[in-house]
Amino acid sequence: MSYKFQLDSFEGPLDLLLYLIRKNEVNICDIPIAVITAQYMEYIELMKMLDLDGIGEFLVMAATLLQIKSRMLLPPDPNEKGEPEDPRTELVRRLEEYQRIKEAAEELRLRAEQRSDLFSRRVDEAAVGEMKDDAKEVYFEANLFDLITALTAALKNKPEKGIYEVLREEHTVESKVHLILHTLLDQASIRLQDLFEKTGDKMEVIVTFMAVLELCRLKEVVVVQKRLFADIELVRNSENITVVQPAA
Numbered sequence: 001m002s003y004k005f006q007l008d009s010f011e012g013p014l015d016l017l018l019y020l021i022r023k024n025e026v027n028i029c030d031i032p033i034a035v036i037t038a039q040y041m042e043y044i045e046l047m048k049m050l051d052l053d054g055i056g057e058f059l060v061m062a063a064t065l066l067q068i069k070s071r072m073l074l075p076p077d078p079n080e081k082g083e084p085e086d087p088r089t090e091l092v093r094r095l096e097e098y099q100r101i102k103e104a105a106e107e108l109r110l111r112a113e114q115r116s117d118l119f120s121r122r123v124d125e126a127a128v129g130e131m132k133d134d135a136k137e138v139y140f141e142a143n144l145f146d147l148i149t150a151l152t153a154a155l156k157n158k159p160e161k162g163i164y165e166v167l168r169e170e171h172t173v174e175s176k177v178h179l180i181l182h183t184l185l186d187q188a189s190i191r192l193q194d195l196f197e198k199t200g201d202k203m204e205v206i207v208t209f210m211a212v213l214e215l216c217r218l219k220e221v222v223v224v225q226k227r228l229f230a231d232i233e234l235v236r237n238s239e240n241i242t243v244v245q246p247a248a
Contacts, residue, residue: 014094016040016061017036017040017061017091018095018098018099020145021036021095023229024036024039028092028096029092031091033068033072033087037062037065037066037068040061044062046152047148050206064091072087072088140227140228140230142223142225142232146225147212147213150192150193151196151205151206153193154205155202155205155206158202158204173210176208177215184234184236189235190234191232191233191234192212192232193231195208195234196208219237220236220237222236
């Protein structure tokens with residue numbers, strides 16, 4: 001069983017690279033290619049294991065990263081005149097161009113929201129007060145790569161037991177989906193880490209993770225963070241929360 005899971009702001013290999021660059025707090029113009037490539041390959045292996053759709057384009061980028069890494073390990077050609085070109089140059093150019101496009105798209109989205117506020121609306125003053133009282137915290141929307149980061153941490157703390165068997169009788173995606181939804185009837189949110197801590201082995205961690213992806217695909221839940229790279233929480237999609245898109 002495979003799931004196509006994409007959030008609006010994080011969809012492809014360039015998004016994963018930008019995510020890793022931000023997470024490692026490195027300069028986009030001076031990427032530590034060996035470190036980023038190693039981390040990128042870890043994400044790829046988990047995505048392959050989970051049989052997520054769209055893995056092909058990630059593999060193409062993986063090959064590009066490995067090629068750049070190999071070129072950087074080679075000694076400079078003594079017959080080449082002038083300063084040799086940095087093998088990362090083309091990748092940096094693509095990343096900067098992609099980042100500008102994402103920033104422009106976000107700017108257009110914000111302008112559209114501002115224009116929608118220009119239309120006059122009849123509002124009950126009493127209702128406005130209630131809305132302010134009911135207002136909740138502003139959250140950042142988590143993404144697939146944040147989820148995979150949490151999955152990696154959870155798997156390290158669980159015993160090895162059929163890690164490649166995603167579905168077994170005692171643990172199914174359907175049962176975990178019902179468990180999560182039932183829990184959200186009693187409480188406003190669930191920490192993803194708490195869900196993982198209640199599992200017994202790696203197989204159950206993976207099934208739980210797949211259930212979270214399925215709920216996101218069905219738009220039953222939203223995965224959010226109080227700040228970037230913080231703990232991930234699951235909330236019902238109908239809850240009154242303000243979700244902010246991560247910066248490009």
